Each structure stands twice: as structure tokens, then as C-alpha cells.
Amino acid sequence: MKPDSLHIALFIPCYVDQFYPKVGIATLELLEKLGCKVSYPQGQTCCGQPMANAGFERNTVGTTRHFIEIFKDYDYVVAPSGSCVLHVKEHTPAIPELEKEQAELHHKVYELTEFITDVLKVERIDGSYPHRVGYHASCHGQRGLRLASSSELNEKPFSKARKLLENLVGLEWIELTRTDECCGFGGTFAVTEEALSIQMGKDRLEDHLVHGAEILTGGDMSCIMHLQGIASRNKQTLQFKHIAEILNEAIS
Amino acid sequence: MSSRSEILGKIKSLKLVEKPLPESPAFAVSPNLEESFVRSILSNKGEIWTIQELEGKIRSGTFSKVYSKVSEFESFSNQELPSDPHEFADLDLAILRGQFGVAENGAIWLEDADLGLRAVPFITEHLAILLDRNQLVGNMHEAYQKVGMAESGFGLFIAGPSKTADIEQSLVIGAHGAKSLLLVLV
Amino acid sequence: MSHSVQAAEFLQDAAKSKWHDETLWFVRDKRDKISHTIPEWEELRELASKIKDNVLGNLDTYLEDFERNATKNDIKVHWAKDAQEHNAIVLSILQEKNCKAIVKSKSILTEECHLNPYLEKSGIEVVDTDLGERIVQFLNQPPSHIVLPAIHLKKGEISDLFHEKLHTEKGNEDPTYLTQAARIHLREKFLGAKVAITGVNFGVAETGEFVVCTNEGNADMGVHLADVHIACMGIEKIIPKREHLSVFLRLLARSATGQSITNYTSHFRSPAPGRETHIILVDNGRTAQLGRETFRNSLKCIRCGACMNTCPIYRRSGGFSYESTVPGPIGSILSPGLDLKKYSTLPFASTLCGSCTDVCPVKINIHEQLYAWRQEITKAQGISPKSLSMKLGNGIFKSPLAYKISGTLMRAALKTLPDSLLYNPLNAYGKSRDLPELPKESFKDWYKKNRE
Numbered sequence A: 001m002k003p004d005s006l007h008i009a010l011f012i013p014c015y016v017d018q019f020y021p022k023v024g025i026a027t028l029e030l031l032e033k034l035g036c037k038v039s040y041p042q043g044q045t046c047c048g049q050p051m052a053n054a055g056f057e058r059n060t061v062g063t064t065r066h067f068i069e070i071f072k073d074y075d076y077v078v079a080p081s082g083s084c085v086l087h088v089k090e091h092t093p094a095i096p097e098l099e100k101e102q103a104e105l106h107h108k109v110y111e112l113t114e115f116i117t118d119v120l121k122v123e124r125i126d127g128s129y130p131h132r133v134g135y136h137a138s139c140h141g142q143r144g145l146r147l148a149s150s151s152e153l154n155e156k157p158f159s160k161a162r163k164l165l166e167n168l169v170g171l172e173w174i175e176l177t178r179t180d181e182c183c184g185f186g187g188t189f190a191v192t193e194e195a196l197s198i199q200m201g202k203d204r205l206e207d208h209l210v211h212g213a214e215i216l217t218g219g220d221m222s223c224i225m226h227l228q229g230i231a232s233r234n235k236q237t238l239q240f241k242h243i244a245e246i247l248n249e250a251i252s
Numbered sequence B: 001m002s003s004r005s006e007i008l009g010k011i012k013s014l015k016l017v018e019k020p021l022p023e024s025p026a027f028a029v030s031p032n033l034e035e036s037f038v039r040s041i042l043s044n045k046g047e048i049w050t051i052q053e054l055e056g057k058i059r060s061g062t063f064s065k066v067y068s069k070v071s072e073f074e075s076f077s078n079q080e081l082p083s084d085p086h087e088f089a090d091l092d093l094a095i096l097r098g099q100f101g102v103a104e105n106g107a108i109w110l111e112d113a114d115l116g117l118r119a120v121p122f123i124t125e126h127l128a129i130l131l132d133r134n135q136l137v138g139n140m141h142e143a144y145q146k147v148g149m150a151e152s153g154f155g156l157f158i159a160g161p162s163k164t165a166d167i168e169q170s171l172v173i174g175a176h177g178a179k180s181l182l183l184v185l186v
Numbered sequence C: 001m002s003h004s005v006q007a008a009e010f011l012q013d014a015a016k017s018k019w020h021d022e023t024l025w026f027v028r029d030k031r032d033k034i035s036h037t038i039p040e041w042e043e044l045r046e047l048a049s050k051i052k053d054n055v056l057g058n059l060d061t062y063l064e065d066f067e068r069n070a071t072k073n074d075i076k077v078h079w080a081k082d083a084q085e086h087n088a089i090v091l092s093i094l095q096e097k098n099c100k101a102i103v104k105s106k107s108i109l110t111e112e113c114h115l116n117p118y119l120e121k122s123g124i125e126v127v128d129t130d131l132g133e134r135i136v137q138f139l140n141q142p143p144s145h146i147v148l149p150a151i152h153l154k155k156g157e158i159s160d161l162f163h164e165k166l167h168t169e170k171g172n173e174d175p176t177y178l179t180q181a182a183r184i185h186l187r188e189k190f191l192g193a194k195v196a197i198t199g200v201n202f203g204v205a206e207t208g209e210f211v212v213c214t215n216e217g218n219a220d221m222g223v224h225l226a227d228v229h230i231a232c233m234g235i236e237k238i239i240p241k242r243e244h245l246s247v248f249l250r251l252l253a254r255s256a257t258g259q260s261i262t263n264y265t266s267h268f269r270s271p272a273p274g275r276e277t278h279i280i281l282v283d284n285g286r287t288a289q290l291g292r293e294t295f296r297n298s299l300k301c302i303r304c305g306a307c308m309n310t311c312p313i314y315r316r317s318g319g320f321s322y323e324s325t326v327p328g329p330i331g332s333i334l335s336p337g338l339d340l341k342k343y344s345t346l347p348f349a350s351t352l353c354g355s356c357t358d359v360c361p362v363k364i365n366i367h368e369q370l371y372a373w374r375q376e377i378t379k380a381q382g383i384s385p386k387s388l389s390m391k392l393g394n395g396i397f398k399s400p401l402a403y404k405i406s407g408t409l410m411r412a413a414l415k416t417l418p419d420s421l422l423y424n425p426l427n428a429y430g431k432s433r434d435l436p437e438l439p440k441e442s443f444k445d446w447y448k449k450n451r452e
Helices: A014-019 A021-033 A049-071 A082-090 A099-108 A112-119 A139-144 A160-165 A194-210 A221-233 A243-251 B003-013 B033-043 B051-059 B071-076 B140-147 C003-012 C014-035 C041-056 C059-072 C083-096 C108-112 C115-121 C131-138 C155-166 C175-192 C218-225 C242-257 C286-291 C293-300 C306-310 C312-317 C328-338 C355-359 C366-380 C385-392 C400-416 C423-431 C443-451
Strands: A007-010 A037-039 A076-079 A109-111 A132-136 A215-218 A239-242 B047-049 B066-068 B093-097 B100-102 B108-111 B126-131 B154-158 B180-185 C075-080 C101-104 C125-128 C195-198 C202-204 C209-214 C228-234 C264-268 C276-282
Touching: A007 A021, A014 A021, A014 A221, A014 C443, A021 A037, A021 A112, A021 A239, A021 A243, A021 C443, A049 A082, A049 A099, A049 C366, A076 A099, A076 A112, A082 A099, A082 A109, A082 A139, A099 A109, A109 A112, A112 A160, A112 A243, A132 A160, A132 A194, A132 A221, A139 C355, A160 A243, A194 A221, A194 C003, A194 C312, A194 C423, A215 A221, A215 A243, A221 A239, A239 A243, B003 C059, B003 C075, B003 C286, B033 B047, B033 B100, B033 B180, B047 B051, B051 B071, B051 B180, B066 B071, B100 B140, B108 B126, B108 B140, B140 C242, C003 C014, C003 C312, C014 C242, C014 C306, C014 C312, C041 C059, C041 C242, C041 C293, C059 C075, C059 C209, C059 C276, C075 C083, C083 C115, C083 C195, C083 C228, C083 C276, C101 C115, C101 C175, C101 C218, C108 C115, C108 C228, C115 C125, C125 C131, C131 C155, C131 C175, C155 C175, C175 C218, C195 C218, C202 C242, C209 C218, C209 C228, C209 C242, C218 C264, C286 C293, C286 C328, C293 C328, C293 C366, C306 C312, C306 C328, C306 C355, C328 C355, C328 C366, C355 C366
Parallel strands: A007 A037, A007 A076, A076 A109, A132 A215, A215 A239, B047 B180, B066 B093, B093 B126, B126 B180, C075 C276, C101 C125, C101 C195, C195 C228, C228 C276
Antiparallel strands: B100 B108, B108 B154, B154 C264, C202 C209, C209 C264
16 A cells, blocks of 8 residues: 555644644654654644543533544544544544544544554564663553553553554663553543552563663653653653654664 | 332332353363362462372371262262261361362362261261362353253362451461361372 | 552562462463463353343343243242341241351342341351351451452461460461361351351343352352352343353353362252242342443453452452452442542542453453543532632642743643643652652644754
């Protein structure tokens, strides 16, 4: 398939837009390097996930309708976030009169790494990235979108992110003790269960640090924002990057 | 209205759609049943003894009160089966015969007729089970095929000695029931 | 008290909560290892789930079959619509037998019904015989975990307790020594009890038999020495056929503790000569849950506790933080069905990470049901996102950090985030975490400048 024959919309989560524009830029540049024609629809807003997870899915009808209208005409919608993609696919209320568009959209929305491996069918990415990298699998990407095998299941191990990273020259993939434990962000959980959230984050960081990670990466900036916030407060020396940033840097 | 009809009535009023029962396929089992069975017993903290070892231990006086339900050890049996199991409160060793064993987990099937009294394998300090090494099945599916529609009032799988890990997850053998399971393959 | 308050308290003792987390993780790890030795593991989960689907769609017939077959085998079958009736049935049997002391093996159902205090009020001595349950009973506590009842206690605490109750040597913390002391103590109770109560792991409709699994052998010690056996079973514990036990028994112990089977798996079909067996079939909210389509398959639960061992919240907050008989993820979807108000914070005590769903041997979609309960709870409580944020809002301006960036953040977030993530949050969020540095321009602004 020729990537440039398709028109791809970038779906940039609201907090990425506001706090991590560099991740949005890296995602855009990376897709362009892979030959895609990418647009960023300007009218996009929050997908409604924080509302829905807090128990107010029914209040996200407007947001969801807006989302469908903004994105329905593209061939694919790609986001550097497993969590927001999962939300759009599974936790949005049915929108009357847009049922068809909504159903189609659910099949067109992709998280970045799965778009690269499953739609663009990229088998390997060549480049160089001489660093010790720890990968934090976000739960919504991992167990929600099945971007990697889950440690609970008896299945053949796989990881779409690892597939993209492992051929980069010099990159050392850090094996963790708990390969896919939650970091404790969880949206509103981070504030309603603040003590637990912090402890879970500290424990995740510890796992990366004892195994010698130099850079912690992942597919969801929400997890990373939380982990980075704790590491920074505790003066832990670890760098944080979205996987799009690593891939984008490595290729160039 | 009785609670019985109230409960059943509530369920019936839901008019739930019955979903079909799935068919259970035949799953592959270990090519070496005895080896797997022994491994399972050991990992359940049971012990594998030879018939000579068991005889020797009994002769040496390790167990003073012995009850055997199996003919091979009849001569060592010095206790009659009481009508009240409480009388076995100080039984040192019970020797029973298992019907068959399950390779995947070391479970051994026994029924009323194999026990004498249901309390025997629990109240005894130590339990020895004789099992025909040709009576092994691969997994629990095969085990229940073998149990079939047996109508014993009580049947059980014993897979090891009484054990607990309720204190800090430290494994301790000998909680309430038999402190050992001595398995003799014959 | 809300789950978060309880959790924060549990985390105060950092060393103990770390131990709790690591110990339960170890159990989960054992479960992972053993489940990976079974190539058909995922198929077994699917089979178990489908068998339970069939049960839940046909529960009335199976219960009638069970009753008929059990009765044929001389088992006396009782029906209890709620906890109160269950307890009254137990008491009436005890009174009829003039029984003043009973032994009881592990039964989450009797915990759910609060049977012990009920019987004790009538002057009956209840002795829980599972070691972990005996320990928590000495402390007047409920179990903190459905499979590992005393997992919240360290051996030093148990040593002190046994010193007081069983006169063991002061300071002797050796688990073998302590277990031996309990063995001697409980043996006397077993030998003295005329009635034994047990729970039920599975009831088989086809044969009218029921199955009880233990490692300690305490259920059998009690039952086979007593004149009367009373088994208490939730109506959802029914399975259609004896052969189905194979599927569930292959999954249960492996999921629970990482062992291939419990050391004792007893099949009670009819009472021993001269003895009596009673079984009480208990509803207590189960038919109501059966009627809730979204939450129906929570009734598939076989009480293995795997979702507790895997849950990153449970491991770090302890079982008591849930204040419900069944704690952890499964408790958080079962309990709101019993009392929505009391248990309203439980479905929020989760990051929706989904580990519980993947670990569940009967494939209950636990995390999806947590999400669905959240929707129900906000609806039932009549909270709007706005009022919630007002309730949560503890004054953003109390935090200088929040104040400093609030202007910028508010402008950005107002367009995107609901209020509930805005007000209180900035305080709580920033308490132990640094907020991200604000970039000079948003992605949107950058895109306009560079790509349009």
C-alpha cells in the first residue's frame, strides 16, 4: 500500500497539545518520514475520556458528536495515545444519526505504533539510538488495544512498540521485573486516590531505575507525565520521552 | 410464598436466554504419565516411597498405631476400624489404596469403600496411599471420565499432605490433617 | 469511610504495605508460571466462562435439578432468600441438635451473611478452622482476602496473638511452631464439635453433589467428625455436570495460589451412615445481580482471589480498605449491587488497568464492569460533573504552585477537561508530583505556524 494515497488525520490528545507539543510534532514528522500524507484538523478538542472514566459518559454526547464530525472524512485517524484511542473506540456514547460514521470511525482510529505496524506494515525501523530504554506499557494500550501481549495471558509474547524499537542501532531494551504493571495515573484516579497513585508511580519508576534505564518511554504521555512528575519531585535522574520522539530522532 | 418459590420465581421472571453448553475438546497429556505424576506429588509436598521403605519404617516402630485398609499391609495393621472416628484421634498411620492418579496434578481418587471411614485420611497423623502405577490418567478431564457416574456417597482427590501458608505465606506441612502423604506406586 | 482514605492509611506503614504488595505479587507470579505450563490455559478459561454463561441462563432449572438429586441422596435442601433467613436456618438446625459449639471451614458466604456474630448472640461458640481465619477471628477481624485471610498480618503479630490466646512462647515467630500450636488447639475443637459448617466451591446439578476444596483438610476434619454437616452455598455456585468439575478444578487452584490443585478436593454426595447433611441455597442479592445484564457475569466468580493478587490497588491498599466482604476488583463489582451507596467509592478505586480481567479464570470483564458501575453510581447519586467538581473543589488557590500556573492551565483545560479534573485536582495532583512545564506554544499553535 502506498501511504501517501491515504489521507491521515492526526488526533492529538488535549494534554499533549497543551503540555507536550513536541510529542505532537514528533508524531507528525515520523508519519511524514514514513511517507504519509497527514493533516491536523484544527477544531479537535478533548475526546471526553476524563469525563467518561469519572462516570459521566452520558455527558460526552456533544464531545463525541464533535469528534465524529471532525474526523469522519479521513481514511485513518492516528493518535500518539493508546488511552484516548481506546476511549474513542469503546467508551463513547452512541450518537443518533451518526451511527454509520461512528462505526466506521471505530475501525479507522489507530494508536501510533499499531498504525505503523498493522496499517503501514512497517516490519522494522532502521536508525540509531544508543541508549538504555525502559518501556512503560500503558494499560489502555496494552490490555485495551492489545498492543502487546499481556503478562496474565498464556499467549505468544509480542509488542508492537518493541518491534519498532528493537532494530535501532545501540538501543538497549530494559527488561523489567513487572513487565506491564499499571503506573497509577488512571485519570481522575491520580487525584481521587492520590496516595495510591503516587505509590504506584514510585514503584514503576523503581523498576526502571534498578534495571538501569536511562530513558523511560511509552505510548501514552499521561502515564509519562505522572511518572515524570514523581521522578522530578524526588530528583531521580531519568529522562522521559514518548516513543514517537525516539523513533523520529532515530530515523533522522 | 416460600423462599424457594420466590427465588426460582425471580429467576424465571427474568426470562433469560439459555446459552448452549460448550463441548470440551480432548487436550493433550504428558507422554510419560508416571514421571509427571511423581513430579506433581513431589511439588505438592507428598513423598514417594517404595513398598520396602514403608514396610521397613513400620517395622522400625516409627508408627505405633497403624490401620491398613489394603491387604498387602494387613499384617502390620494393629487397629480395628472403629464405628466412631473419634477413636482414631491418635492413629499414627493409615494405609489406603487409591483408585487412580492424575498426572497433571498428583491428585489421587478415593471413595467411601477405599476409606473405611471418611475421617481416616484426615485424622491420621500420617497417610500412606498405595496406587497401581498402571492406574494413571493424564488430566482432570480424563479423571472425571474415569469417575464416571460413580455413586459413592463421598469421593475425594488427595494430592498431598495437609498444608497451609497462612502465616506470611510460609509453607507449613501438617495443618489439621495428615502431616505426610507417603505414596507407594505398586 | 472512602476507599482512598483507607488506602492512604494503609500506605502510612510503608514497609508493611511494600511487603503486602510484594507478597501478593509473588502469588500472582506463581500463578503466571503455572498457567504457562498449561498450553490450553486460555481455552480452559473460555470453556469455564461459557459453562457459566449456560448456568446463568438456566439457573432455575439447574437449581431444581440440584435440589431433586441432592434430596434423592438424603441431603436436606434449604432455601434462603437473604442473609437473615440463611442465619436463621443455621440456628434452627443447631437448636434442633442442641448444639452449642460448631466448627466452620472457610466460607465467604457465611462472612457475607455475618453468621458468626449472629450465632454468637445466641450463645453458640463458632470456631473458624482455617488457620488464617482462626487468626483473624482471634482478632475480631474479618478476612482481608478471600483465599489468604490473614495476609495483612506479619508473623510477629501472629506470634504475639498466639502467645496471648494459645500460650505459645513469647517471641517465637516460627510459622511451623505457630501452625503446630494451632493444630493442637483446633484438634480439640474438631473432636468436640457435633455440627460442622462448610462453604461450597461447586454444586453439581446433575448429581446433587457438592465439592469443597481445601489445602489444610479442615473442612473434612470438621465434617467427618461431626454428626451434622451444614453446607452454605450461593445459588451461583451451581455447575451443570460432574465432568465440568474438571475445567473448574484445573483453573481454581492454579489461579488462586499457583498450585496445580488443592491437596483435598472432597465430593459430598450423601451423608455417611447415621449422619445428616444439610445444604442451604442462598440468594442474598444474587437474583438481583442476575437481572442486571451489564453486571450479570460477575456471578461467574469462583472465588479464586486472583484479581486481588494482581490488582495494583488491592496489593497496596489491603483488603480492609474496601470495607466489603469480598474486597478487590471482584468485590468492587459485586458489592455495589448489594448497597450502591455504601460501596459507591469502590468502582473508582481502580485505574481500569484491566489486569483483573486478564487474570480471571472465568473471564469476567471486571474492569469494564467497574467502568459501568461508575456510570450507574453518578446517575443514582444525581451528581453532575459540575456539582462533583464543587464538592471536590477544595480551593485551587490554596496551593501556590497551582495558583502560579492556574491561569494558563485553566484557559487551556477549560476548553478540554471537565471541571472535576480541574479544581481539587491541581492541589492533589501537585502534592507529590511536579506538574509539567508549560511549553511556550501548544501543538495547535505550532502547527498553524509551521504547516498551514
